[in-house]
Amino acid sequence: MDTKEALYTFGTGENFHIQHYFGLHKEVQDGQEGYIFRVWAPNAEEVHVIGDFSSWKDAPVKMTKNEAGVWEVFTSLPKEGQLYKYLVKRQGGQVVEKMDPVALYLEDRPGTGAYVKTIAEKKWKDSLWMGRRKRFGFKQRPVNIYEVHAGSWKRTDSGQPYTFAQLKDELIPYLVKMNYTHVEFMPIMAHPLGMSWGYQLMGYFAFEHSYGTPEEFQDFVEACHLNNIGVIVDWVPGHFTQNDDALAYFDGTPTYEYQDHHRAHNYRWGALNFDLGKTQVQSFLISSALFWIEQYHIDGIRVDAVSNMLYRDYDDGPWSPNQFGGNRNIEGYNFLRRLNGIIKYRHPDVMMVAEESTASTPITRSIDQDGLGFDYKWNMGWMNDILKFYEEDPVYRQYDFNLVTFSFMYAFDENFILPFSHDEVVHGKKSMMHKMWGDRYNQFAGLRNLYTYQICHPGKKLLFMGSEFGQFLEWKYDHQLEWGNLDEADGLNLKMQDFTSYLNQFYKDNKALWLMDDSYEGLEIIDADNTAQSVLSFIRKNDKGDMLVCVFNMTPVERREFTIGVPLAGIYEEVLNTEMEEHGGVWKEHNPQTRTQSGLWKDYQNTLTFTLPALGASIWKIKRRLKNKK
Template sequence: MKNMTEVSERITRFHLGKEFAAQEILGCHKENDEYVFRVWAPHAQKIWLTGDFNDWSKSLEMTRNSEGIWSITTDLPQEDQLYKYLVKQADGTEIMKIDPFAIQLEARPGNAAVIRDFPQKKWHDGGWIGRNKRSNHFARPINIYEVHLSSWKRHEDGALYSLKELQKELIPYVKQQGFNYIEFLPLTAHPLDASWGYQTIGYYALERTYGTPEELQDFVEACHNENIGVITDWVPGHFCKNDDALAYYDGTPTFEYSESWRAENKGWGVLNFDLGKPEVQSFLLSSALFWLELYHIDGLRVDAVSNILYRDYDRAPGEWTPDKFGGNRNLEGIEFLQKLNRTIKGCHPESLMIAEESSAQVKITGRIEDGGLGFDFKWNMGWMNDILRFYEMDPLFRKFNFNLATFPFMYRMSENFVLPLSHDEVVHGKKSLMDKMFGSREDQFDQLRNLYTLQMTYPGKKLLFMGSEFGQYIEWRYAEGLDWDELSDELNQKMQLFDKKLNELYLNQPSLWQLEQKEDSVVIIDADNKDESVLSFIRQGKIRHDFLIVILNFTPVERKDFHIGVPYKGTYEEIFNTARSEYGGTWTKPKQKFETKDSPFKDLNYQIHVDLPGFSAMIIKPVDIHIKRRRK
């Protein structure tokens, strides 16, 4: 039982924006044989606790303290019963509200909170936790499989897979395919599947259609014991505007900005948090830590960061006012994100903090001390947009737009990047990744393999949305499972095998991830061959002789006896060729081996001659090379 001094001190910290486990004080808690309920609603006239235990009546009126916290202690409730708060708002309106700190809500269509304790699990994932704490995630492979939990797979009658069923099927599948992280679209409670979880109502509650808190704990533990990390999307930028949720909780701007133009998020039809308000900071920081700690989640991908950073985001001229310096920065938002990362890293330095952000005005992954936001990684939206535009176009025109494939090399050191081929790119009429590719069905498969090889060999961590690994042709549909029937087609089977082999190559080749934060991790061989539309570069590992040569042919034309520069004299061999028949291509020739020619090629002293299939990506590795010892 918490003593009143501790409660009072922590409530004070909540009001100062310094309480990072607010769910332990606010919400519903059992103390001895009674339950204590506390909720923050500073401008409410009255609040009643109402639920199954009092026939949803006004018999349990709560008491307000001087700081706007309402509370009641009662022995009437029992575990698993439902409750809400009946709030008499500032204008006298009475409305049922959810408990913002509930850790479980009832099944839809209702959203009452469930009375229950925090699950007490005896964890058995110490091996993973220890390795994770000792490792440097910047210098290790991170290959993420992005999943919408309710549409990865469904039963024949349309029923969702439970977390228990997904534990048996999704985890082995992810391991088999060679991914080492799963990233879930938001797991937080939301009222409508069509929002994919991004319109949150419960920042501490697991979406009930997905399962129970205990089932999620077991799922994460099972992932860790297979050396698979778990990341979840988390949305501090906005929240669902449903009347019975957080919106204008006490009848006045409570969680949202007081200025209506800042509170309203027009693009999403939601409300924006007032990130400068201390109580909101305590609420959100506690939520972030809650998911990391209660569920052993390994990281958070913070969604819609641009909406937090800029006052004019998604607004026309005249719909916003400048900050105190006359600019468009959301100064409170920037300070909040810095505080978020400082807090998370102070408690869990091994946690991954990833930002989804599309501008270049603010340093996202820079050190907070240098004015950055402190994230570990940022989604590389520029790379994604340029590359997909490039692959969508007729190969005849790629030579005129070759910079789309090469320009991202120019800014690759500006941030620590994740290369996302995410859910956002395969929905709302954008077509699946497979259907984006130009040409015939066979050409599409050829180019999709080429695209994935570019992603896997280009500097940055990797993310691929579910279904893309086997080349699903139709767009993602949130209300249905993936089109697994496509795997009855031989080309889809071979695409799935290709993805598995490519992922394995990535995980097993240190040159693809050891030095991503260093300039010399990439050496461009030739980025000027626009006419033939062939791009070539080297990925360098820590050891001088550990490197890979990557050649990408963006046209269907086979390039015989193609000259390519190499750094050292000796022998080389092909280790990966996307055009091979086992992957769905037509190339059946033996793997090529190469002897260097003593002839310079651009900045390199030697060259090899390669037969390069059309639409292929080829990876070559040194076998026996002669490296001159550097002078000290």
């Protein structure tokens, strides 16, 4: 695309690689090597480039504006590795220093200078992974995600976050050991304040400096792929930081944000909302998403705060109805459909995930069926219900049993991911282990039960770091995980970690848990009405007729001679019991292999009788089928 076409399509919202035009680029003009700088600031009175090469403000390099409001200049002064910014004289005369909106790499916080930097084209070695991804996709594959905040998984002795070079050496072997299929990172784009966890961005193309270099992240993704692990990143196209040296009111007028003051300001989060109807903003954001997919080979994007882009009244501040009198953010709705349409056309094997908490809009329905076209939606309702239930004293669970069964009524209304995310282990909500009822032993028993229920319930899976070994303290963004928990004398954290690894492998090994994950063909409820004993039983199936019988005892009462109905006669074996001693429980041996008995139980002609562990889950598989007795 030549510069004229790049500029034109940026204005029409059809330039999806604006980083090839904007920012800085090496060029030779009139036989002289140098860099050309371009920045969009249509209403600025003046723009200069300043940096190490100009003694900053002492000798600013003047830029000129073209007919589309883009300022540019060619200069031979900069050298690779130097820092630069834009000095913008805003409409009205105020002069501010601004970061480059399409910078690839910024200096460490709190600075916002961008490096004069080109990322060398990488010779990727992950072609086998990329080929398999294109061939098999992810819908009928196991997806079990380990959610990570890169700045606090582990820290150095001096308290600095690990870089991705260090994470490559330590996190990837851990992911392999724990048998996860994917890792998902909270935003790794440049952000001015660690306290935001990355959700108030300033650099939509810039890699966060405190996490290392762009090249190190490329190497990390490649190493993940070589170890059969997919990489997902969080991305925030709805709102951005209101810091004055970033995108906010770039030229003194609403540039990236809405013209309307209330629509521009996100009062709940202290941020600014993108004007998603502005064509230049669409070019900017879609280019950002494609940049991370193509530059870093990532396997998925989780779009944060989708509700904020869909509803004009989602925020806490004043709002006005749309032209039809409703609360729909029409620009946001259309942008999300366009975003997914473009990405799925170019990269159909990349996973698009929505973090969205309402039920008013079909999120994962296809675009041609009036949906948004996402592949998955976080199931926030399931997460809220199930955590409320497991936090409850078992004495009262019989009265709230619908909290664990209601999700079966809508399990396939959308394509869901079942998340136990970072949001559930902060701000006084307590860690996953600390949420559980009872003493320390029962808390771990409840946690094993809960994670097994998540693995067996239809939907892809996500668990936030530290939860896999039952960290007791809440997550802190500026501290590493409580790895010392694994040295506790009773060994329960270590056994919890081993159990999670075992459970994750069990999930991968059993196609019944993921092959038909999006329809009732893969699910059969045995009994969701046993509220008195608080026992839930159901079957997961694959396309070959293989099945797992999953039984969950939600009370700390062992139930001997417990009977359920099953559809097939046979000899069954218990393949998972959460109360085995090696997992942290007290059982030394599994239930023995058990032959079904002929007899009517609800609509079933066969029954299976066994001992159901207290506060435990028991999963059974047919070892040998027998003929049903007439």
